[in-house]
Every structure is written in structure tokens, then in C-alpha cells.
Amino acid sequence: xxxxxxxxxxxxxxxxxxxxxxxxxRRRTTPRRGLRHALIGLAVLGLLLLGGYSxxxxxxxxxxxxxxxxxxxxxxxARPLDLYEGAELSPQxxxxxxxxxxxxxxxxxxxxxxxxQAGSRFVIHTRAFRFWDGEQAPLKLRLSVSGGSVTSLTxxxxxxxxxxxxxxxxxxxxYPAHREDRVLVRREDLPDHLVQALLAVEDRRxxxxxxxxxxGIARAMWANLRAGGVVEGGSxxxxxxxxxxxxxxxxxxxxxxxxxxxxxxxxxxxxxxEILEAYANEIFLGQDGERAIHGFGLAALFYFxxxxxxxxxxxxxxxxxxxxxxxxxxxxxxxKRALKRRNLVLxxxxxxxxxxxxxxxxxxxxxxxxxxxGRLQQHRYPGFIQLVRRQLARDYRPEDLTSEGLQIFTTxxxxxxxxxxxxxxxxxxxxxxxxxxxxxxLQAAMVIASPxxxxxxxxxxxxxxxxxxxxxxLDAQRPVGSLAKAAVYLAALSxxxxxxxxTLVDDKAVRLELPNGDRWAPQNFDHRVHGRVPLHxxxxxxxxxxxxxxxxxxxxxxxxxxxxxxxxxxxxxxYPSVLLGAVPLAPFEVxxxxxxxxxxxxxxxxxAIREVLDAHHQPLQRYxxxxxxxxxxxxxxxxxxxxxxxxxxxxxxxLARYLGxxxxxxxxxxxxxxxxxxWFAGFGGDRVATVWVGRDDNKPTGLAGSSGALPIxxxxxxxLGLKPLAxxxxxxxxxxxxxxxxxxxxxxxxxxxxxLPFVAGSExxxxxxxARKGGPGLLQRLFDL
Amino acid sequence: MRMRVLYLLSxxxxxxxxxxxxxxxxxxxxxHGAPVGASRSGDVSDEPEIRAYRPPQQVAVIxxxxxxxxxxxxxxxxxxxxxxxDYGGAQASLERALRIEPRNPRLWNRLAHLYLAQQAYxxxxxxxxxxxxxxxxxxxxxxxxWDLIARARQAGGDPSGARRAREQARILQ
Numbered sequence: 001x002x003x004x005x006x007x008x009x010x011x012x013x014x015x016x017x018x019x020x021x022x023x024x025x026r027r028r029t030t031p032r033r034g035l036r037h038a039l040i041g042l043a044v045l046g047l048l049l050l051g052g053y054s055x056x057x058x059x060x061x062x063x064x065x066x067x068x069x070x071x072x073x074x075x076x077x078a079r080p081l082d083l084y085e086g087a088e089l090s091p092q093x094x095x096x097x098x099x100x101x102x103x104x105x106x107x108x109x110x111x112x113x114x115x116x117q118a119g120s121r122f123v124i125h126t127r128a129f130r131f132w133d134g135e136q137a138p139l140k141l142r143l144s145v146s147g148g149s150v151t152s153l154t155x156x157x158x159x160x161x162x163x164x165x166x167x168x169x170x171x172x173x174x175y176p177a178h179r180e181d182r183v184l185v186r187r188e189d190l191p192d193h194l195v196q197a198l199l200a201v202e203d204r205r206x207x208x209x210x211x212x213x214x215x216g217i218a219r220a221m222w223a224n225l226r227a228g229g230v231v232e233g234g235s236x237x238x239x240x241x242x243x244x245x246x247x248x249x250x251x252x253x254x255x256x257x258x259x260x261x262x263x264x265x266x267x268x269x270x271x272x273x274e275i276l277e278a279y280a281n282e283i284f285l286g287q288d289g290e291r292a293i294h295g296f297g298l299a300a301l302f303y304f305x306x307x308x309x310x311x312x313x314x315x316x317x318x319x320x321x322x323x324x325x326x327x328x329x330x331x332x333x334x335x336k337r338a339l340k341r342r343n344l345v346l347x348x349x350x351x352x353x354x355x356x357x358x359x360x361x362x363x364x365x366x367x368x369x370x371x372x373x374g375r376l377q378q379h380r381y382p383g384f385i386q387l388v389r390r391q392l393a394r395d396y397r398p399e400d401l402t403s404e405g406l407q408i409f410t411t412x413x414x415x416x417x418x419x420x421x422x423x424x425x426x427x428x429x430x431x432x433x434x435x436x437x438x439x440x441x442l443q444a445a446m447v448i449a450s451p452x453x454x455x456x457x458x459x460x461x462x463x464x465x466x467x468x469x470x471x472x473x474l475d476a477q478r479p480v481g482s483l484a485k486a487a488v489y490l491a492a493l494s495x496x497x498x499x500x501x502x503t504l505v506d507d508k509a510v511r512l513e514l515p516n517g518d519r520w521a522p523q524n525f526d527h528r529v530h531g532r533v534p535l536h537x538x539x540x541x542x543x544x545x546x547x548x549x550x551x552x553x554x555x556x557x558x559x560x561x562x563x564x565x566x567x568x569x570x571x572x573x574x575y576p577s578v579l580l581g582a583v584p585l586a587p588f589e590v591x592x593x594x595x596x597x598x599x600x601x602x603x604x605x606x607x608a609i610r611e612v613l614d615a616h617h618q619p620l621q622r623y624x625x626x627x628x629x630x631x632x633x634x635x636x637x638x639x640x641x642x643x644x645x646x647x648x649x650x651x652x653x654x655l656a657r658y659l660g661x662x663x664x665x666x667x668x669x670x671x672x673x674x675x676x677x678x679w680f681a682g683f684g685g686d687r688v689a690t691v692w693v694g695r696d697d698n699k700p701t702g703l704a705g706s707s708g709a710l711p712i713x714x715x716x717x718x719x720l721g722l723k724p725l726a727x728x729x730x731x732x733x734x735x736x737x738x739x740x741x742x743x744x745x746x747x748x749x750x751x752x753x754x755x756l757p758f759v760a761g762s763e764x765x766x767x768x769x770x771a772r773k774g775g776p777g778l779l780q781r782l783f784d785l
Numbered sequence: 786m787r788m789r790v791l792y793l794l795s796x797x798x799x800x801x802x803x804x805x806x807x808x809x810x811x812x813x814x815x816x817h818g819a820p821v822g823a824s825r826s827g828d829v830s831d832e833p834e835i836r837a838y839r840p841p842q843q844v845a846v847i848x849x850x851x852x853x854x855x856x857x858x859x860x861x862x863x864x865x866x867x868x869x870x871d872y873g874g875a876q877a878s879l880e881r882a883l884r885i886e887p888r889n890p891r892l893w894n895r896l897a898h899l900y901l902a903q904q905a906y907x908x909x910x911x912x913x914x915x916x917x918x919x920x921x922x923x924x925x926x927x928x929x930x931w932d933l934i935a936r937a938r939q940a941g942g943d944p945s946g947a948r949r950a951r952e953q954a955r956i957l958q
Contacts, residue, residue: 082885084855133874162858452887600918622873625880627911633918686887728888730918
């Protein structure tokens with residue numbers, strides 16, 4: 001827009017010069033009638049041009065006021081924290097949640113957005129918040145947190161509360177390409193001391209002048225002369241607004257004139273309050289990376305992590321001092337300079353009688369009080385926001401997202417995201433150290449979702465949290481290796497007439513000639529052949545040859561079909577190598593596959609959005625829970641039992657180090673050729689997650705699934721307190737004792753007997769010798785005791 | 786009419802089941818830590834693999850009634866919202882409850898009823914089926930789910946499917 005205005009202004013500037021030359025010439029030539037007519041004509045033309053130009057400017061003003069002023073980006077919120085007795089919560093997490101909400105830690109909460117803590121007891125005064133299902137008034141909460149959960153929850157009078165929620169933290173905004181952000185404030189939301197501070201240092205006759213204030217200019221010049229520096233500005237607030245709205249910042253007389261003309265137009269069209277409101281939302285107050293901080297609403301969050309109306313005098317004064325130059329007076333970079341300027345603002349306010357000497361002194365004695373980093377910079381989740389954007393793009397046009405002021409409520413659990421990001425980074429560093437890998441070489445991605453509902457709770461796009469760039473969780477398509485075996489075994493277990501966990505499968509060499517003439521001869525990880533092994537053992541130890549033989553006898557189409565039923569959307573070509581995971585998938589897609597398994601065969605499309613409200617807080621769209629049974633629950637139960645065994649005794653045994661030896665969790669490791677990709681996907685009672693570790697250049701890392709991704713999964717889940725799995729056997733599942741080596745039906749107490757779940761009727765018919773005898777003899781039973 | 790009776794019955798059961806679970810049965814977390822010895826047999830040292838599977842008695846009994854006051858509160862809220870015709874609000878309340886107790890079959894059943902009331906038959910059937918996979922031992926709730934599936938199929942134009950579902954419900958009677 002600025003560029004457009006610039007190019008339009010150039011011809012006008014030339015015209016102006018021409019006009020001046022004509023008038024000079026007039027004085028020198030002798031008057032002649034023809035010439036006079038020409039001059040009158042020119043004057044009329046000039047007037048017409050001026051009128052036209054004013055009309056053009058007037059149009060510009062209208063467009064700026066009524067269009068751009070409302071370009072508010074969509075605000076994205078995390079999930080709100082539900083508080084109720086029994087809710088899992090640690091004091092540490094609660095403090096974190098309060099911190100990202102910008103609540104102030106005080107000794108005794110008096111106003112909203114304040115909290116205090118005494119041991120395990122918290123007092124929290126919440127802000128009012130408009131949720132999608134109605135407004136929640138400010139609450140005065142008392143709660144006790146101990147043993148990892150909320151043990152009591154009452155209001156200030158001690159009355160029990162069933163369930164309340166904290167407002168959701170804002171985690172980002174989806175703003176237009178020109179990277180301007182806004183938190184709109186209305187005129188009535190502008191604190192009095194903010195308006196007074198503005199009047200004091202920027203334009204004290206604002207309510208009297210008509211857009212331009214010659215007296216103000218004179219006074220400012222005089223004041224600045226006496227102070228030996230710039231104390232006051234000569235431009236009115238209206239002029240400053242016009243400057244911000246439309247014109248570029250080059251200093252020229254023409255620009256000044258334009259500014260003045262437009263200020264007059266603005267004043268004639270709009271009231272003082274409207275102008276003040278526009279000013280408060282438009283003024284440039286700092287820079288956050290590539291994002292410009294416009295307006296006091298956003299600046300309050302950016303510098304103090306609190307809404308404007310919660311700011312105190314000294315904080316407001318600091319924001320007003322930034323009007324002079326958001327970068328020059330940047331309080332984080334130039335604290336001394338900013339403090340000096342702030343105190344000058346306070347002094348001016350006192351001089352004009354807005355505040356008394358005592359308030360001024362008190363405010364001047366306060367430290368700057370800015371947070372260490374901008375809120376949105378500190379708690380920004382570019383990886384997750386990217387997912388939100390993509391999911392929104394299905395339903396909204398880009399311009400709606402960036403100009404309608406939508407409120408988007410997502411599924412992100414900020415605590416979980418924080419813990420995961422920290423542990424992924426620490427986990428990678430630990431692996432690099434112990435394996436003597438060059439520091440910083442490894443990359444990782446992780447997705448955590450709720451198993452039953454498919455809500456994405458955390459998404460780690462790469463090693464460095466908060467840095468946008470390549471989103472490995474969504475876009476790193478890497479072969480999944482043995483993670484794909486889950487689909488092969490599930491396809492088998494879905495045919496109970498042919499396969500059970502006890503069915504013996506051949507772990508023997510395979511040589512295949514592919515349609516393109518290539519030979520394919522896969523090998524086991526340990527380069528050994530294990531002969532006939534029970535199906536569950538083949539998965540537990542991730543035997544490649546058994547899997548390929550099993551998959552070939554099932555048929556590749558059945559396996560590919562299973563991948564699709566589990567949630568893989570892209571086409572998968574039925575090559576034999578698919579059986580060993582030659583399917584490139586992103587961690588996000590893998591998480592979908594394992595979600596379906598974790599939910600007992602009910603696929604819930606992974607999603608990041610719960611609700612969307614419009615700028616007036618009216619519900620626009622809900623994204624309700626969706627589930628669809630795509631795989632038989634009994635088959636999934638058998639697979640899950642097998643994936644629990646993988647963790648207890650198979651390739652994922654290493655998890656015991658993090659979660660304890662008898663912890664009930666299911667999972668699978670994955671490793672690709674030459675150790676390029678290290679995968680782990682797993683689930684407990686309340687979370688399903690996928691971790692990928694590898695290199696961006698796709699070179700080998702020397703890490704198998706169990707040595708790269710698994711420890712990171714373990715670390716994160718330990719830190720989050722994963723709940724045990726405890727799956728419910730669906731109707732039609734029976735447990736039977738079987739003899740491992742033969743696969744025959746056995747009995748409790750028989751040697752080598754193992755208790756396995758079966759789809760009723762699929763258990764072996766042949767009985768072992770011990771079972772035929774009716775179980776172990778008395779002697780053996782005694783020995784077993 | 787029969788359905789109404791069934792529904793009433795399930796509500797009665799819901800209110801009746803509340804306390805016994807909380808006092809009598811182990812929470813899932815507690816049941817997990819128990820030794821897996823019950824599945825062992827024979828020569829344990831030779832066969833470490835036999836620890837692989839949890840015997841059924843160790844599988845946590847799923848809550849057949851909402852255990853927390855929070856969830857009960859949300860169920861009541863959802864019922865009030867549904868009564869007022871605010872289906873979206875009722876859905877949101879039940880989903881919020883499900884985030885607290887994701888494996889509570891009662892909540893899935895409630896959502897199924899809500900979808901049936903909105904004539905979203907496909908969803909109603911899916912949610913009822915989901916509820917069924919999470920139930921252990923509560924035949925009344927299972928029966929209600931099958932009955933609901935039958936009605937959803939009937940209304941969705943699948944009379945033979947509806948018959949099969951009704952048969953399932955009858956078996957449980």
C-alpha cells in the first residue's frame with residue numbers, strides 16, 4: 001500500500017513544481033488578455049487538481065480508516081486448563097500455566113489475574129473469559145495440589161466447585177503477509193492514564209485543535225530548545241496517525257503538507273474518540289523479529305504479558321514513551337534510555353497536573369518491569385500453528401483468517417508442549433554425547449495426541465523449539481521401517497481363522513525378483529534366521545524374514561489396505577518392501593496410524609482445532625469429535641497385547657529404564673537402511689506419540705529405533721507421567737494357555753505354557769501332552785511353588 | 786416406548802453404580818502395578834516370555850459410572866443443554882467430560898444418543914459401538930448401545946443391519 005502511494009505521489013510532486021514556475025513567469029511578462037485567460041484557466045485547472053487531489057486523499061483516508069483498521073489477525077489459543085478435584089496437576093505445571101497467562105504472582109491476590117501460593121495451596125483470581133460455550137465470570141479460586149493432582153477446589157467462601165477452567169493461553173496469531181499484528185482495543189478500554197500520558201508528551205491540545213496545531217508546534221519548538229533535546233513533538237496525534245496509516249516516513253516538506261491536509265480531512269470526517277481509538281491501535285511500538293508491534297493492545301502483551309487494562313501507571317508511561325521510537329527506546333535492548341524517557345513522560349504528566357507529585361515519584365521509582373522476552377516470542381509454537389493453519393485452510397479463505405479477527409481454540413497442551421520440547425532437546429544432546437556424534441547434528445520430531453479423541457496435544461517440529469522452519473513433524477517424509485509391521489500383523493490377526501498370536505510363522509530366507517528385474521533379499525537385523533517362530537515372537541523381536549513371509553502369504557493388498565484403514569491417506573504401491581516399511585510417512589501420519597490402534601480400531605482423525613469464534617465471540621464452527629471403526633476391535637486387542645510384549649521383552653525393552661520394568665505401555669521401534677531413521681511409536685492409557693530421530697541431510701546416524709527415538713519417547717513420557725495402558729478386552733476375546741514351541745493348547749502350570757488372548761474359536765485345537773494329562777502333576781506344581 | 790424404558794433403566798443404573806465402584810474396585814493405576822505372576826507357569830527361568838500378557842483379572846475394570854464430580858457436573862450440564870435445544874453445547878460438554886474420562890463408556894453412549902436425536906445416524910452408530918468396546922460387565926448399557934445401533938440403522942435405511950443389532954440386544958436381555 002505504501003509503495004502504491006509513493007508511486008502515485010511522484011507525478012503530483014512534478015505538477016507542483018510546474019505550477020510555481022508559471023506563477024513566477026506571470027510577474028515578469030506584460031499583461032495580455034489571452035495570457036490572462038490562460039492564467040485563469042490554469043488557476044481553475046489548479047483548483048480542480050487540488051480538489052481532485054483532496055478527493056483522492058479523502059478516499060485514502062476512508063480506505064485506511066474503515067478497511068485497514070480492522071485487519072485483525074486470527075488469534076490462536078491453547079486448550080484451557082480444566083480444574084477439578086482429581087485433575088492431574090503438579091504445582092510446577094500450575095505455576096507454568098499461570099505464567100503463560102500473564103497472571104501476577106503476588107502475596108495476597110486482590111484483583112483479577114493474580115495468584116499466590118503457600119505450600120500446596122494456591123489462591124487464583126481469574127480473568128473473565130468468553131469461551132465458545134459462554135462467558136466465565138472472574139473467579140476467586142482456592143485449590144490444593146498435592147501428590148500430582150488437585151485435592152480440593154473451592155471458591156473464596158469455601159464452597160466446593162465441581163469444575164472450572166482457566167482461560168486458554170494465547171499461543172499465536174495468524175497474521176497477514178506484511179507481518180502486522182494487532183490486539184484491538186476500543187476507546188472505552190483505553191485507561192485514562194494512557195490518554196493523559198499521550199496528551200502530556202505528544203499532543204496536549206488534542207481535544208481542541210482541528211488536526212493541525214500551529215500553537216503546539218511553536219510550543220514544542222520552544223520546549224525542545226529549552227530542554228536541549230526532543231521533549232515534545234509538534235505533530236498532533238491526528239498527524240501521527242495519518243503518517244502511520246498512509247504515508248511513508250521520509251522527511252520532506254511535501255510529505256508534511258500532505259500529512260497536514262489529510263489530518264484536516266480526518267478531523268472533519270471522524271470524531272476525537274474515533275481518532276484516538278484508531279491511533280491507539282495503529283501506532284508502531286516495537287519490532288518482534290519480523291513482526292511489527294502496532295498498537296497499545298499488542299504492546300501491552302508484548303512487553304508486559306498482560307492486557308492493557310491491567311497495566312499500572314509506570315507501565316503505561318513506558319508504552320507511551322515508545323511512541324517516540326519503538327526501536328530506539330526498546331526497553332529490552334536499551335533499558336537505561338527507556339527508563340529515562342519513561343520518567344520524562346511521568347514528569348510531563350505531573351507538570352500538566354494529570355498526576356500528583358507523589359504518584360509521579362512512586363511510578364518513577366518502579367523498575368521497567370518488562371518480561372524477559374515478548375510473550376508471543378517466548379510461547380510461540382510455529383510448528384503447531386502450522387498444523388492449525390493447514391487444518392483451517394480446508395474451511396477458510398486466507399483473507400478471512402487474517403482480517404476477520406477470528407478466535408481459534410486449539411487442542412495444544414502448553415505444558416505438554418513445553419515438557420516435550422525440553423526433553424527432546426535434552427534427549428538429543430544426551431545421545432550425541434554418549435555416542436560421540438557431532439553436537440547439533442541430530443534432528444528430531446515428535447507428535448503427541450490423545451488416543452481416544454485424536455486431539456494433537458503437542459507437536460515438536462524440530463530440535464529448536466519456537467523456531468519456525470522445516471516442520472519435520474508434518475513434512476519430513478521418511479521410510480517408517482519396522483513401524484509398518486504393526487499393519488502386517490494386524491492384517492494377519494484380522495483373519496482369526498488363519499492366524500492367532502500363537503500361529504507359527506517361518507523366519508526363513510526370502511529372495512524375490514521384483515517386476516523391474518531387481519533382486520530383493522531382506523535380512524534380519526541380527527543377520528540370523530530363526531526358523532519357525534510363534535507369530536507374537538516375530539513381532540516382539542521384529543524379525544524381518546518372518547514378517548515378509550507372513551505378509552506375502554497374506555497378500556500385499558491386504559497389508560496396504562490395512563495401512564489405509566489405519567489412517568494412511570496417500571497411495572501406497574503394493575511392493576514387497578512395504579512389509580518392511582519402505583513407505584515414507586511423516587511423524588504426524590504415523591501418529592494417526594498408531595492412534596487407530598491405541599483406540600481399539602476406532603480412527604479419530606488427528607486434529608488441532610476445537611472451536612472457531614468470530615470477532616464478536618459468536619461460535620462460527622465446531623470441530624466435533626469424530627470416530628469411525630476401521631479395524632475389528634478384537635484384532636486390535638491382540639496386536640496391542642503383542643505391542644505390550646515388544647516393550648516388555650522385545651526391541652523396546654529399553655523403555656523400562658524410563659517408565660519402570662512392569663509399566664504397561666505398548667510400542668514399536670523402527671529403523672531404516674544404514675541407520676538413517678530412528679523411529680518409535682507407542683501409547684499408554686492417555687497418550688499416543690511418535691518420535692523420529694535422524695538427520696536433515698538423510699545421512700546415517702548410527703542409531704536404531706531403540707537407541708535414538710525410544711529414549712526420547714521414554715524421557716518425555718516419564719516427565720509427563722504417562723498413564724498405564726490397561727486395555728479392555730472386547731467381547732469375543734478369550735485367554736488360553738499355549739505351549740510356545742509347538743503352538744499346542746496347554747494348561748496352567750505346564751512347562752513353557754504361556755497365556756495368550758485369542759479371538760474365541762481361533763485357539764489351537766491340538767493339546768500338548770501336559771494338557772492331555774489334565775495339567776502338570778502334583779510334583780511339578782510343588783516345584784513351581 | 787420400550788426404548789424409553791431402557792433408557793430410564795440405564796439412567797437408574799448410572800445413578801446406582803456411582804458409589805460401589807469408587808469404594809469397591811481398584812483404580813486402573815493400582816491394578817497395573819500388581820505382579821504378573823498369575824500368568825506364569827512351569828519353569829519360569831527357562832521361559833521368561835511368559836510374562837508377556839496380562840491375565841484378564843488384572844485388566845482394570847473400566848468405570849461403568851462416571852467417577853468424578855466434574856464429569857457428573859458436565860453430564861448434567863449436557864442434559865440441560867440438550868433439553869434447551871443446544872445440541873452443540875451438549876456435545877461440547879460431553880466431549881469435555883470425555884477428555885477427563887476418555888474410556889468411560891457411559892459418555893460415549895450419551896454422545897451416541899445425542900447424535901441419534903440429531904438424526905446423525907452414522908455417528909450415533911459409531912459412538913455406540915465405541916461405547917460397547919469399553920464396557921465390561923454392564924449388560925444394560927451394552928443392551929442400550931445395541932438398541933441404539935438398531936434404531937440408527939433402521940432410520941438410516943439399513944433394516945437388515947437393524948435386525949442384527951436388535952438380535953444382539955435381545956441376547957443380552
